[in-house]
Amino acid sequence: MIFSNKLIAWYLDNKRFLPWRETKDPYYIWLSEIILQQTRVAQGLPYFEAFKQTYPTVFNLANAQEDDVLLLWQGLGYYSRARNLHATAKKVAYELNGQFPTTYKDLLTLKGVGEYTAAAIASIAYDEVVPVVDGNVFRVLARIYGITSDISTQRTKKEFQQVAAGLICPEQPAIFNQAIMDFGAIQCTPKGTDCTPCPFITTCVAYQTNQVDKLPVKLSKTKVKNRYMDFLIYLDEAGNTQLEQRTKKDIWQNLYQFPVVDRFEDTPINMEEYLQQQPSSSAITHIECLTQEVIIHQLSHQKLHIHFWLVKTNTTPANPIPWEELNKFGFPIVIHNFIQSLTV
DNA sequence: AAATCGGGGCA
DNA sequence: TGCCCAGATTT
Numbered sequence: 001m002i003f004s005n006k007l008i009a010w011y012l013d014n015k016r017f018l019p020w021r022e023t024k025d026p027y028y029i030w031l032s033e034i035i036l037q038q039t040r041v042a043q044g045l046p047y048f049e050a051f052k053q054t055y056p057t058v059f060n061l062a063n064a065q066e067d068d069v070l071l072l073w074q075g076l077g078y079y080s081r082a083r084n085l086h087a088t089a090k091k092v093a094y095e096l097n098g099q100f101p102t103t104y105k106d107l108l109t110l111k112g113v114g115e116y117t118a119a120a121i122a123s124i125a126y127d128e129v130v131p132v133v134d135g136n137v138f139r140v141l142a143r144i145y146g147i148t149s150d151i152s153t154q155r156t157k158k159e160f161q162q163v164a165a166g167l168i169c170p171e172q173p174a175i176f177n178q179a180i181m182d183f184g185a186i187q188c189t190p191k192g193t194d195c196t197p198c199p200f201i202t203t204c205v206a207y208q209t210n211q212v213d214k215l216p217v218k219l220s221k222t223k224v225k226n227r228y229m230d231f232l233i234y235l236d237e238a239g240n241t242q243l244e245q246r247t248k249k250d251i252w253q254n255l256y257q258f259p260v261v262d263r264f265e266d267t268p269i270n271m272e273e274y275l276q277q278q279p280s281s282s283a284i285t286h287i288e289c290l291t292q293e294v295i296i297h298q299l300s301h302q303k304l305h306i307h308f309w310l311v312k313t314n315t316t317p318a319n320p321i322p323w324e325e326l327n328k329f330g331f332p333i334v335i336h337n338f339i340q341s342l343t344v
Numbered sequence: 345a346a347a348t349c350g351g352g353g354c355a
Numbered sequence: 356t357g358c359c360c361a362g363a364t365t366t
Contacts, residue, residue: 032361033361035361036360036361036362037360037361037362037363038349038350038351038359038360038361038362038363039350039351039352039360039361039362040352040353040359040360040361041360041361042352042353043351043352043353043360044360044361075350075351075352076350076351077349077350077351077352078349078350078351078362078363079349079350080348080349080363080364081349081362081363084363084364111363111364112362112363112364113363114362114363114364115362115363116361116362116363117361117362117363120361132361134360134361134362135359135360135361135362136360136361137361139359152345152346153345154345177361178361181361182361184361185360185361190354190358190359190360191354191355191358191359192354192355218358218359220346221357222347222348223347249348249365250349251348251349251350252349252350253349297350297351298350298351299349299350299351300348300349300350300351301347301348301349301350302348302349332350333350333351333352334351345366346365346366347364347365347366348363348364348365348366349362349363349364349365351360352359352360353358353359353360354357354358354359355356355357355358
């Protein structure tokens with residue numbers, strides 16, 4: 001039996017029931033694919049439902065404020081996805097008359113839509129015969145065909161695209177692409193793979209040579225920088241605090257935070273001394289560190305060492321934010337979680 | 345080509 | 356801890 005028939009047969013017996021599979025609407029297909037980039041289905045599911053409910057059409061999303069899109073995205077990470085999502089919604093709504101591009105080539109022109117996502121939308125929403133290559137596809141094909149190329153290079157990505165193009169079922173590309181990804185997520189798992197029920201067990205090169213846990217090969221290793229952040233939670237006598245928006249090209253771009261002392265060196269801060277050098281230091285009546293133990297927050301390329309400080313004042317700041325309105329702002333999840341821990 | 349961009353789950 | 360997840364963009 002040929003590869004695609006065997007794969008699709010497995011899929012029909014084992015596929016997951018996912019909400020974005022109940023439609024061919026390119027808006028929902030696109031929305032789900034952006035949410036799922038580098039994100040597990042279990043983590044993305046509630047966000048898909050929230051976006052679908054809050055923004056039922058691309059016009060609703062286009063008419064939203066970016067701050068509100070980021071607030072709904074809060075906790076999902078890789079926030080450029082949310083900014084690009086909003087920008088693309090505005091383009092589709094206002095420049096493309098609400099119609100998404102209908103081909104792989106044209107989909108590639110959208111912000112936040114790369115080769116994988118364009119192939120996913122083109123095949124799933126429009127039945128274009130173009131193969132997806134994501135982390136699942138790398139793993140499945142590397143194992144079954146014993147491909148040992150380093151998957152972190154662009155050269156290898158083209159190699160896998162060629163292999164997948166030779167395997168995709170021309171009659172049902174949408175089914176094939178979703179099948180190979182489900183197969184990677186459910187059967188051909190990254191770790192602890194149980195190969196006994198696998199339909200490819202007799203031909204899988206990795207299994208036959210006992211190298212399932214060696215493939216795919218990925219050589220690139222990310223180096224992580226330490227970063228030290230002390231957030232200052234100002235509080236006046238009326239219960240107002242202060243916020244600022246992160247605007248630089250840095251982590252958490254366009255999200256909100258408390259004013260921060262931020263550095264890449266492990267230099268201890270004498271907070272009382274530091275605050276006395278700030279303007280309006282005379283209004284400060286109380287300084288207190290709220291974190292006994294440093295909070296470690298691990299990002300993909302940075303390890304954050306975080307403390308929160310309470311700074312009470314007896315004057316109202318220029319832009320007071322009532323504490324009760326903090327839930328209107330999108331925060332990095334580590335800040336949001338700390339706010340929650342205070343409120344409860 | 346390499347670096348950057350989150351957060352959570354799992355052995 | 357280290358690796359991975361329906362990757363894309365910038366440098």
